[in-house]
Amino acid sequence: YGYSQVKELYLANNQLSHLTIDQLPENLTYLDIRNNSLQTIDKSVLEFLANRSRIIQILLSGNPWICHCKNQHLIIFVQDPANKIVDRKNILCGDVKMGRMTNISMSSICYSLNDSLNMIIIGVSFGIIIVICTYLYYKDLILMWLYERNLCVSCIAQAEPDNDLKYDAFLAFSHQDLGFVEEYVEKLERGPSQYQLYFYHRDWLIGECIPDCILRSIEDSKRIIILLTENFIKSSWGRFEFRSAIQATSTNKYKRLIVIVYPGIDINDLDIELRNYMKFNTYLTRDDPQFWRKLMFGMPHKEETVDTCEESSL
Secondary structure (H helix, E strand, C coil): CCHHHCCEEECCCCCCCCCCHHHCCCCCCEEECCCCCCCCCCHHHHHHHHHCCCCCEEECCCCCECCCHHHHHHHHHHHCCCCCECCHHHCEECCHHHCEHHHCCHHHHCCCHHHHHHHHHHHHHHHHHHHHHHHHHCHHHHHHHHHHCCCCHHHHCCCCCCCCCCEEEEEECCHHHHHHHHHHHHHHHCCCCCCCEECHHHHCCCCCCHHHHHHHHHHCEEEEEEEECHHHHHCHHHHHHHHHHHHHHHHCCCCEEEEEECCCCCHHHCCHHHHHHHHHCCCEECCCCCHHHHHHHHCCCCCCCCCHHHHHCC
16 A cells, blocks of 8 residues: 555645656545645646546645746646636636636737737738838928939939930910019029020020920920919910920820919819819929929939939949
8 A cells, every 4th residue: 555545635835846747646536736836737747637537626726827828738727627626716827917817818828820920910011001101191202302312313213215305394484474484594504403494585586486386395395394373374375385285295204294383373263174184183382392392303303413322332
């Protein structure tokens, strides 16, 4: 009659920190290990107890049990009603914030590989969406900032296949607004980029047919800049220039129309064709604090601009 024949073990209040299968007699029917220093129980011990669940009574409370995923085998054992755990409702986690072991949700403490991957994918996707939305919202400002500093110009420069065109821009305006022209000459022609402008007051030959001059000016220029003022709207030649520019840019995707709307202009005062164009296309406003930055960015990007992207790769 040896230890193997022992049926009841009263091990409460013994400062136990570990329990092995070798310590349990084969015919055990009662196990009391309350109020010790146990944090977990070996899987082999739990399997032994589970196999004898119909005849063995167990008491486990009063120990600082670990309620993390690495101890899930114990949590599952405690929560299984098939196991006769007398003090099941009194078994608390060592971390008092986690409360009773019977209330622990396995999904809250254990993340599968798929769950982790899903969380990573969701996080990365959300980050990408934020970056894309931020870029789209601030796209023009970002591109202008890069262009002004000669950063990655080849990445942002617009295609300019018609480099053989004579002029960078045709400036269309009402003769009554001649006073506005000087600032464009000063900023564009005399500025760092030294753009070549073309406008009737200076460059057209006297005696030429006006419609032919307008069409030739548009054809020979990479950009068409329209100073949309009250005088321009009232001018029949102004409206002709506007329509001709729209037609030219619709048939040549590289030729761009830049409309500059001056203060006091109501788009609804335009005829239906020009009004529809303004509704569905972007334009500049002369009173915009960023006006000159936006206009310069909309002009042809000079080839001589140094591309620091290429420099940095050398």
